[in-house]
Amino acid sequence: MSKILSIAWKDTQVRFASRSEILFFLLLPILFTALVGQTSSGQANADRRVVVLVVNQDGGALATDLIDTMNGSTAIRAEVLDAGEAARRFDDRDAPALVTIPAGFEAALRSGQAVELPMETDATNLNSLVAEQGVRAAAGVVGRPLAAALLSVAQAGQVRPFADDAERIAFFDSSLAAARDLTASAPVRIEATSAVESDDSSWNGYAFASAGQLIIWTLIPLLGTAALFAFERETGTLQRLLTTATRKPTYLSGVVTGQLGMGLVQMAILIGFGALAFKINWGDNPAALAAVLVAFGLAAVAMGVMLGTLVRSSRQASGVSILLGMTLGLLGGCMWPLEFFPPAVQRIVHLVPTTWAMEALTDISMRGAGLPQVMPNIAVLLGFAALFFVLGVWRFRYE
Amino acid sequence: MSKLLTIGFKDLRIMFRDRAALILMLAAPFVLTLGLGLVTGGLSQSTGAVSNVPVVVVNNDAGTLGQSLATVITSADLAGLFDASVQGDVGAARSLVEEGTVAAAVIIPAGFTDSIIPSGASGQTGPLARVEVFRDPGRPVSSGVVQAVVESFINQVETGRIGGQIAIEQLLASGAVAPADVPQIAAAMGEQSGREANLDIIRVRNTASGAVSAAEIDPMSFLAPGMAMLFLMYTVSLGGRSILDEQREGTLARMLSTPTRGGQVLTGKTFGIYFVGVAQMMILIVASTLLFRLDWGDPLAVFALVLSIVAGAAGWGLLLAAVAKTPSQVSSVGMAMALLFGLIGGSFFGGTLTGPLGTLSKITPNAWGQDGFAMLARGDTLVDLLPAIAALWVMCFVLVAVAVAIFNRKGMLQR
Numbered sequence: 001m002s003k004i005l006s007i008a009w010k011d012t013q014v015r016f017a018s019r020s021e022i023l024f025f026l027l028l029p030i031l032f033t034a035l036v037g038q039t040s041s042g043q044a045n046a047d048r049r050v051v052v053l054v055v056n057q058d059g060g061a062l063a064t065d066l067i068d069t070m071n072g073s074t075a076i077r078a079e080v081l082d083a084g085e086a087a088r089r090f091d092d093r094d095a096p097a098l099v100t101i102p103a104g105f106e107a108a109l110r111s112g113q114a115v116e117l118p119m120e121t122d123a124t125n126l127n128s129l130v131a132e133q134g135v136r137a138a139a140g141v142v143g144r145p146l147a148a149a150l151l152s153v154a155q156a157g158q159v160r161p162f163a164d165d166a167e168r169i170a171f172f173d174s175s176l177a178a179a180r181d182l183t184a185s186a187p188v189r190i191e192a193t194s195a196v197e198s199d200d201s202s203w204n205g206y207a208f209a210s211a212g213q214l215i216i217w218t219l220i221p222l223l224g225t226a227a228l229f230a231f232e233r234e235t236g237t238l239q240r241l242l243t244t245a246t247r248k249p250t251y252l253s254g255v256v257t258g259q260l261g262m263g264l265v266q267m268a269i270l271i272g273f274g275a276l277a278f279k280i281n282w283g284d285n286p287a288a289l290a291a292v293l294v295a296f297g298l299a300a301v302a303m304g305v306m307l308g309t310l311v312r313s314s315r316q317a318s319g320v321s322i323l324l325g326m327t328l329g330l331l332g333g334c335m336w337p338l339e340f341f342p343p344a345v346q347r348i349v350h351l352v353p354t355t356w357a358m359e360a361l362t363d364i365s366m367r368g369a370g371l372p373q374v375m376p377n378i379a380v381l382l383g384f385a386a387l388f389f390v391l392g393v394w395r396f397r398y399e
Numbered sequence: 400m401s402k403l404l405t406i407g408f409k410d411l412r413i414m415f416r417d418r419a420a421l422i423l424m425l426a427a428p429f430v431l432t433l434g435l436g437l438v439t440g441g442l443s444q445s446t447g448a449v450s451n452v453p454v455v456v457v458n459n460d461a462g463t464l465g466q467s468l469a470t471v472i473t474s475a476d477l478a479g480l481f482d483a484s485v486q487g488d489v490g491a492a493r494s495l496v497e498e499g500t501v502a503a504a505v506i507i508p509a510g511f512t513d514s515i516i517p518s519g520a521s522g523q524t525g526p527l528a529r530v531e532v533f534r535d536p537g538r539p540v541s542s543g544v545v546q547a548v549v550e551s552f553i554n555q556v557e558t559g560r561i562g563g564q565i566a567i568e569q570l571l572a573s574g575a576v577a578p579a580d581v582p583q584i585a586a587a588m589g590e591q592s593g594r595e596a597n598l599d600i601i602r603v604r605n606t607a608s609g610a611v612s613a614a615e616i617d618p619m620s621f622l623a624p625g626m627a628m629l630f631l632m633y634t635v636s637l638g639g640r641s642i643l644d645e646q647r648e649g650t651l652a653r654m655l656s657t658p659t660r661g662g663q664v665l666t667g668k669t670f671g672i673y674f675v676g677v678a679q680m681m682i683l684i685v686a687s688t689l690l691f692r693l694d695w696g697d698p699l700a701v702f703a704l705v706l707s708i709v710a711g712a713a714g715w716g717l718l719l720a721a722v723a724k725t726p727s728q729v730s731s732v733g734m735a736m737a738l739l740f741g742l743i744g745g746s747f748f749g750g751t752l753t754g755p756l757g758t759l760s761k762i763t764p765n766a767w768g769q770d771g772f773a774m775l776a777r778g779d780t781l782v783d784l785l786p787a788i789a790a791l792w793v794m795c796f797v798l799v800a801v802a803v804a805i806f807n808r809k810g811m812l813q814r
Contacts, residue, residue, distance in 0.1 A: 020731040028735055035742055035756070066601070091783075093770065099603075109600065119605045123777060132605055139601040140551075144558050147600050151562030152569070155588055159566070160575045175565045182561045189515075189553050191529040192546050194536045319422035322734075323430060330434045335747060339502070339538040341438045343451045349438075359499075366536045367497065 003246055007254025011228060012262055015221075029217035029270055036335075037209035037278060049077040050127045051095040052135060053086040060106030062142065067101075069138040076134030090120065097121045097131035110172065112150045145179035152179070207281070210274035211361035212334030215296070215354055217270070218263045220325035222297065225259045225304030227317035233397070234314055252393065256301055263297045280365055288371040289364055295381035296357040302385040303353070305392030328354045353384040402659055406667025410641060411674040414634075424634050424679050428626040432687060435622050451482045452541040453501040455492045458485070460528075462512020468530065468552050472505060472545075480544065496533050502541035505549055506531040515560055517585045563588035620693050624772040625746035627683040628708060628765045632740050634679050635709075635716025636733020638672030642717075643726040646811060661813060665806060669799065672716045676709035696775030700784055704771045707791035711764035714798030715740075721805035745769045767791050 015021055052070060056063050070078040081089065083100075090098040098120045108115045119135055121128035152175040153168060162168040232238035241251060271289070274280040282289055304321070311317040329335055332354025338346055349355045360377035363369035414420055458469040473483040484501075486492040492504040513525035532549055534542035567585055570576045576584060642665075645651040654664050684701065687693050695701045719736065723729040741747055743756055744765025760766035771787045 018727065018731065020728060020735075023731065023735050028738060031739070032742060093774065114600050114602055117601055117603045119603050121605055132603070136603050139603050140554065143599070143601040144554060145561075148558045148562040148565065150600070151559065152566040155563060155566040156570050156575070159570055159584065171569060174569065175562075178565045178568070179561055182564065183558075186557055186561065187527050189527070189529055189557065190532060190546070190549055192532045192534055194534050313419055315419035316422060319419055319427070323422055323427040326427070327430050327434050330431060330438060336438060337538070337540070339541045345437055362537045363499065367499065373498070 003250050004254040004257055007241075007246075007251060008258030008261060011255060011258035014228075015262065024217070024221070025266055026269065029213050029266075030273055032217070033206070033209045033213040033270070033274065033278070036213060037206035049073070049075060050097075050130045050134065052076050052078050052131050053090055053095045053098045054078045054080045055083045055086045055098070055100045056080055057083075057103040058101045058105035062106045062109055062146075063101045066138060066142045069141050070134065073134050073138060075130050076138075090122070093122060095131075096128040097135065099135055109146055110169075112153070145176060145183045148179040148183065149175035206274065206278035207365040208337060208362065210270065210278060210280050211358060211365060212329065214267060214270045214274075215332065215334045215357055215361070216325060216329035218266050218297070219300050219328060219354065220321055221266075222259055222263050222300035223304045223307055223321035223325055224318060225255065225301055226307035226311050226321060227314045228255060228259070229305075229308035229396075230311055230317045231314040248396075252305070252396070256305065259304065260297050260301045263301065264293065267293050267297065281368075282365055284368055285364055285370045288369065288374050289361075291371065291378050292357065292360040292364065292374055292381070295378045295385065296353070296360075298385035299353045299357075299381045299388065302388035302392060305396070306388040307392075309392055309395035309397065328352050331355065332358045334358050353381055356380045356384075402663055403667040403670055406654075406664065407670030407674050410638065410668065410671025411678065413641070414637065414671075414675045415678070420634075420637055423630055424637075424675075425682060428630040428683055429686065431626045432619075432623045432683075432691070435626065436619055436691060450479055452480060452503075452538075452544055453482045453484075454503050454505065454545050455484050455486045455495055455501045456505045456507070457487065457489050457492045458507045459489075459509045460507045460511040461509065462516070464512040464515060464556060465507040468505070468507055468511075468549070471552055472548065477548070481548075493533055496535050499535060499537060502535050502538040503545040504531075504533040505545065506533060515556055517582065521582065619687075619691055620695055620776040621769065621773045623683075623687050623691070623693060624695075625741070625765070625769060627680055628712075628744070628768050629737060629741035629746040631676055631680060631709065631712050632715065632737035632765070633734060634676055635672050635712045636719055636729055636736065637716075638668070638675055638713070639716040639718075639720030639723075639733065640726045640729040641671070642668050642720045643723065643729060647726060651811075655813075661811075662803075665803065669713060669717055672713045673709055676712055677705060680705045680709060694776075695772070696778065697780055700775055700779075700781040703781060703788060704768065704775065704784055707788040707795075708764045708768040708771070710795035711767065711791040711798075714795040714802070715764070717802040718798045718805075721802040721809075740765050761790075762794075764791060764794065767794075 016025075054067055054070070056067065067078045067080060070076055078099075079095070086098055089095060100118045102115070102118070105115055105117075117135070117139055119132065121132055149172055153172050156162075156171060157168075162171065229238070232241070238251075242248065271282050271293075275282050303324075307317065307320065307324070311320060331349045331352050333341070333349065334354060338349070338355070338358070341349065356377045360369075360374040360381075363374055363377075367373075414424075454472060456469045456472050458465045460466070469485065471477070472481060473485065477483070486495070486504070489506055492501075492506065495501045496504050507530050508528040510525050510528040511530060514528040515524060517524050530549055530553065532542070532546045534546065536542075563585065566588065567576070567581055571578065571581065642651070645654070645668075651664070655661060681702075684695060684705070688695065715736065716733075719729055719733055723732060740763040743760040744763035745760065746765045746769065757766075767787045767790055771784050774783055774787075
């Protein structure tokens with residue numbers, strides 16, 4: 001046992017001999033979590049709202065109302081410009097969307113005609129979707145009382161036809177005023193609830209980022225176990241070690257223990273950081289969380305052992321572990337949520353361990369899952385671990 | 400000049416013989432692009448946000464509105480968007496969300512219709528009954544779409560209710576109808592108003608800009624360059640590392656003992672970094688054009704952009720070699736730089752950031768390149784790219800000047 005531990009300790013010292021290792025062990029994972037969390041949580045504060053350029057060719061009260069409504073949005077803000085300036089800014093890709101309120105906007109709406117609101121979006125800007133939804137929402141907010149007032153005019157007209165246009169317009173104006181009041185005071189008839197009963201039960205971009213980045217950044221060094229084997233083969237230290245009274249299984253166990261230990265410490269630090277800095281709810285089911293992390297760590301280090309039998313040099317091994325780590329992270333939904341994947345792909349990616357780990361971690365942090373719920377994931381991860389260990393140990397080359 | 404090219408091509412040959420280096424230079428961006436194609440649906444051509452969102456509806460309302468809402472969600476019109484099913488039991492529906500089987504449950508309470516449409520007998524509405532959208536927090540976009548559909552249904556109904564109410568109030572006020580007739584008229588209006596309210600009175604008509612329409616733009620055409628640029632930054636750091644390697648192995652001193660000046664050696668090494676970078680980018684572009692049938696835009700403009708991006712990146716590679724102490728430091732800091740630049744330069748997400756980070760990202764070749772490739776994808780031409788190209792070359796010259804100053808101070812290029 002003490003041999004296993006000394007091999008593990010030796011590997012730890014080797015790894016941290018270079019100070020730049022701290023960069024990959026802690027600093028980059030934390031930076032990535034913070035940045036990815038920020039981008040995917042969509043917590044837009046005033047400055048980060050998406051700019052929508054607006055050209056106001058109408059200038060009436062309803063146009064102003066529309067612009068004010070856009071500015072009241074949490075997602076977008078309107079910047080009113082003249083046509084030339086707006087076109088120039090849009091062409092420079094300064095803003096993802098340009099909306100033109102056409103002349104005659106107000107007159108047409110008051111007469112009950114639908115009006116087209118032309119909008120140009122830059123399809124290559126990811127914010128164009130946010131801009132479009134924001135503008136549609138604002139158009140809906142302004143349009144609702146108008147629609148109600150027009151409906152009121154139509155229904156009143158059915159009960160008793162209007163004497164003349166003046167009477168109809170007066171009826172419309174008072175209806176619009178009443179409709180605005182009623183719309184503003186209308187009861188909330190929809191209630192969005194969430195599967196997790198907690199204060200911040202909504203989508204937590206940081207919880208997603210934290211889980212995803214934890215998996216990627218711990219997977220890559222665990223796959224790098226392969227580089228360690230290759231390095232010891234290259235330098236001949238493996239042969240030297242085996243001339244001592246150390247049996248091969250002892251050596252393998254030592255390496256695996258060391259790598260897994262470092263991986264688990266890294267996971268624990270990242271989990272702690274996520275809980276403290278981003279208030280991620282990791283704490284409800286510590287047993288489930290620990291079991292998932294250990295199972296994932298085992299699967300990852302086992303994959304590293306198997307990889308060690310396939311690579312030729314330590315440099316090749318490091319390259320392959322980065323490539324494999326990032327690819328498995330991508331496929332496992334650690335970079336982009338699985339829900340964006342096409343349905344068929346969502347099923348296919350269950351062939352890789354990262355998908356199971358990611359699902360388990362999001363189940364715990366976002367759905368409040370406990371040990372029974374994540375048991376299938378743990379079982380699958382342990383299955384992967386067993387498979388990779390068997391293949392790795394069977395094919396292992398000591399020379 | 401021929402000396403410079405000789406050194407440059409020597410480095411190009413060495414790099415492309417190094418199988419381990421080729422993994423991260425060519426295989427990694429290629430495999431990740433393939434992965435991106437798979438997960439974004441770029442390979443199956445079914446691009447778009449979400450589809451086939453699993454949703455379950457529980458309708459406990461006996462009235463017409465509850466039935467309409469359930470019908471809307473399960474309708475054939477929304478069949479591509481939703482994969483909807485009907486469930487009788489609220490508890491069972493919630494469990495489906497909790498275990499992640501469906502993205503959301505729409506629970507229509509008893510008395511929903513009565514809370515909106517006044518009864519014909521009394522003219523009064525029942526107590527407020529809210530439709531509940533029970534969402535899976537793990538699938539924010541999918542469950543958000545479900546909520547948006549329910550909201551738009553309720554807006555439609557609410558607008559109808561308000562229109563009817565105003566009509567009656569005003570008719571009453573003007574004496575056009577008698578109070579006794581109100582319940583009957585109100586009930587009749589309530590039945591039809593939901594269908595008549597024209598909520599779409601302000602119609603947003605979206606047109607994508609540029610020579611190419613939105614539907615024709617394959618997101619892969621700006622995601623793929625992101626991956627190529629991510630690993631380009633790694634390649635230039637390898638190039639920078641080779642300068643320190645040559646110093647350590649003594650080949651740098653040997654080169655300087657020939658009638659070759661220090662400046663020439665450094666320029667030659669810079670050419671080497673540059674050639675490798677250009678070769679890497681062009682191989683990736685040609686390969687993805689052939690395999691994914693990607694249209695990157697005007698070929699001449701693509702080539703000009705690649706030459707400029709690699710120039711900016713080579714500047715960073717040289718600077719890294721100038722400040723680093725050991726070859727292995729160049730490698731690890733280079734890898735970290737590649738990842739960080741990729742992150743803030745938008746290489747992972749195929750789009751540039753906004754705010755202070757967006758401003759900061761301008762120091763990366765990735766951000767300028769990402770912007771440039773996006774412009775090309777939407778049909779822009781070489782002329783539109785000129786500002787980005789100029790910025791990248793300025794970046795290159797500034798970084799190279801700083802690096803040369805540091806090399807000189809260290810005396811690395813003295814014989």
